[in-house]
Amino acid sequence: MTKRRAGIKVLTGALAVALSCVLFQCRQAQQGPQIRFNIVLDSSVLGVQEISVSNKVPWELIWGADNRLWYNEQEGRIYQMDPVGGKRKLLLRIEDVAGKTTAGLLGMASSAPDPATGRSYLFAAYTFAMKDSIGLKLVRYLVQKDTLVEPKVIAVVSGFRGHYGSRVAILPDHKLYWATGDGAQQGSTQNASDLKGKILRFNLDGRIPADNPVPGSPVWARGFRNIQGLAFSDTTLLYTSEHGDAADDEVNLIRKGGNFGWSAIEGKANLAEEKAFADSTHAIDPLLAWTPTIAPSGIAFYNSSKIPEWKNSLLLVSLKDRSLRVLGLSKDGHAIVKERIYLDKIYGRLRAVCVSPEGDIYLSTSNRDWNPYSKPAADDDKIIRITKVSRVTAKVLRGKAPETKLSRENAIGLYTIYCASCHKEDGSGSPGMFPSLRTTPLLNQQQPLIDVFLFGKSTKDNPNRMPSFKFLNNEEAAAILNFIRSGWGNNHSDSITEAAVQERRNAKKGR
Template identity: 30%
Template sequence: MDAHSVHPTCLADPDRPRCQAGPPSHPFPVEVGGGRRTRQILMKERKTGMVKRASFTAVALAFALILTGCTSRPDEAGEPARQASPAASEPVTASEPVTKPKVVTSGLEAPWSIIFHGDTPLVSERDSGRILALHDDGTTSEITTVDDVRAAGEGGLLGLADHDGYLYAYVTAASENRIIRYPLQGDGAQLAVGRAETVLDGIPAGTYHNGGRIAFGPDGMLYATTGDNQNSDNAQDRASLAGKILRMTPEGDVPGDNPFDGSHVYSYGHRNPQGIAWAADGTMYATEFGQDTWDELNIIKPGGNYGWPIVEGICKNRQYIDPVQQWRPAEASPSGMTILGDDIWVANLRGQSIRQIPLSAPSTSTRHYVGQYGRISDVVVTPKGKLWAATSNTDGTGRPNQDDDRILTIPTE
């Protein structure tokens, strides 16, 4: 579809243009939270005139976007509109962190997901299909290369999860996305996988919008985010596995208490969610790529309809659950997320930063390390309670330096 053609849904639903064109229904989230460190950052940004606010430019940009309509377009790789528009948005700002990140390892190829099997970090590489174990000295070793990976656009080897002796992976293959799992044997440098088995297949795939994050919830069930595979109508079709958050048993079966009988669908109306995390009180959060106007942070409720492609961002339409926070794609494009202490942490690809969101004030946030390490694909809490992040500068969209891609320790104190 041409990038400037108008999706029929936009024409049919007067709510959608109003949502996009606004000034937003909620105040534009000022990207500053509480705390000593963030106040320091705010003071520095004020001095340099770089505190982010809703601006005439942003409103004008949103207005211009009505004219382009909602088209099915990629979020990250090879996507002209999302690449070209930063100049029309607000400037990239440096957040002057108190402490610098340290490099854990370097020389990775488009890492997408970091997990831990016991104390051993495991990393997926989107395009190579490799799953790597990371050792204490910063070296890596290959655990396996996943068969049938079709790495193109945003597809490839995406999310990983570890549960009860199995390593789970979300994989874009030639004709579908599927979740597989390997039995794990050994540990540390001797860690190895057995034969792969399919957990869930038949998830529609596209060059773009494949979702791909998988994680076990506090209920012991496996959750997976799926994209609309560039067919936005799939998101509202509860019979399709695309544009959803799915919930399944560790074997891939439908749990008896899922919101829709016999269905893996846990929530729907999603465009391209790529991050999920749970707070200690059980609240489930998800990040989502919007089309052109608003990327989203959502609180996920079973059976909830999150609006895509009818609405994007905060729309105050009772038929759909609004995000608790929304961001311009140039400042976000949120992928992995995690929760550490009292904060949500979000990896921003195009936004080239790590976002901190207080659980006590989820409509506010602070961006850290803006532009300093390039694109960030994932953030994760280590078994020792530290925050790690993976860069994604070798993914075909970024500008890698000689050390990319890297995994970094992110100071949080």
């Protein structure tokens, strides 16, 4: 072989290698960041990618009219993001956001471009400071290229001490739905003139539609404690996810003018007084309720053929349970017929979920919020993409069925399920919010301790009160209380008996 031919062969080989590298890099750019995990279903393999890290509580994820991912941070920032590569651009910083604990910039929704004008709007719900409380308002912004302009206040709700909600959704018929929490205000949800604890319905310009249940009122449905997810199916069925108190987190199918029971009913109406209220108001039972609670958050409807196993399902993310749940629906969408859990405890608290037109799924973590379950990772919070891939290339994660029966084998298990999300696994609590169980003086007072545990505690200045755990039986209550009194160096040798718990129940009834 001549030197010239040899040189050509070497050059050709080098070009081939270079071209191969370029093509590989191009494919990597198209596919986005590396696959961290694979989820294996019946016939599909999914890849889990972290497309954005080091965010600060991304509260909402939506698919924008520009075919990009839009998200916000609770402190008041709204971003546009490349949904594959993760490059982001700040669109707006809202200056009057009040962002303490669960308050801040919350739900968002984007309208499709108007056929007549080409205009598209972004709607954002956020809390702001008022003289004596916190207010919640819904604001419309005109989307103008890469900016948000011409803010217009659609509605304002006042009198919040907590439980803000608040999600937003838009139907193709240009009707706007806004979910508000009960404000941690007793009686607000059943008061027709109070807009807290409701789903409100508007036209995109803020006017009240003529076909609302009550003329002149934006109320579409009532009786909600703290809605955290709002999603339409492709047949325009409206679903919500909602925080209960110490029991009965819910998924509901919303009906026009429906009453969903709070605070007279928790979960399904199965107690005598709950049944009486349901009979008198035609209150509607949830499709599904969880006890122990899982703290459900964002919800999205999935009906893409990209992941056929999840077609016609609700995708639900949770904070306390720290998982993605796939809730299979009946053909008519009126029942949940299957439940599977994915990403269980892998990424911590999960706040929001959305689906792209191509059938990819996006999730956001919430590990830097006011009540982290544990110390956040150095690169929290993250935005995660789940997409279909051709083969397994990373650690395999599989789904699991929910536990059909709560394990009651040990006290630490009961404590972890019912108490650790607030008071932490080590009993340290959350400064300024939830007291440390290592130091509270209640540990030395059996009767007051039992009363607080069974019946809860409410204070004027703290809406994040101690909930009631009276639904637990005497054995479970005594086990948890004795675990607290003997753990973390407390060493109280006098045990709380089941009889003592029953005595306090009887005393409460006798008052």
